[in-house]
Amino acid sequence: MTMSIDVNLLIGIIAVIAGVLILIKPKLLNYVVAIFLIVYGVLRILPYLT
Template sequence: MVVNVSALLALIAGILILIQPRLLNYVVAIYLIVVGLIGLFPRLVSF
C-alpha cells in the first residue's frame, strides 16, 4: 500500500486544527518543515 505522505500530514493537521484551533501556527510550521525536509531529502521517505 502506497501512502502519500503530504496528504496524510494534511489530514492530520486539519483534524488537529479542528480540535484545537490555537494549534494552527504550530501545525502549519511543523507541516512546512516536514514537507520541506521530504522535498530536500526524498530518500528518507521510502515507503
Template sequence: MTMSIDVNLLTGILAIIGGVLILIKPKLLNYIVAIYLIVVGVLKVLPYVT
C-alpha cells in the same frame, strides 16, 4: 520485502491529521503549519542531498 511510502501519500496523510487537529484545537494552527512546512521541505530536499 521493503515498504516504501510515496511522498504524496505522506503529505496527504499529514494534511488530514493537521486539519483534524486544527478543528479540535484551533490554537495549534501555528505549530501544525510550521511542522508541516518543515517536514514537506525536508522531504522535497532530501533526494537532492543524498
C-alpha cells in the same frame, strides 16, 4: 521486500492529520503549520541529498 512510502501519500496523510488537529483545537494552527512546512520542505529536499 522493502516497504516504500510515496512522498505524496505521506504529505497527504500529514495534511489530513493537521486539518483534524486544527478543527479540534484552533490555537494549534501556528504549530501545525510550522511543523507541516518543515516536514514538507525536508521531504522535498531529501531526494537531492541522497
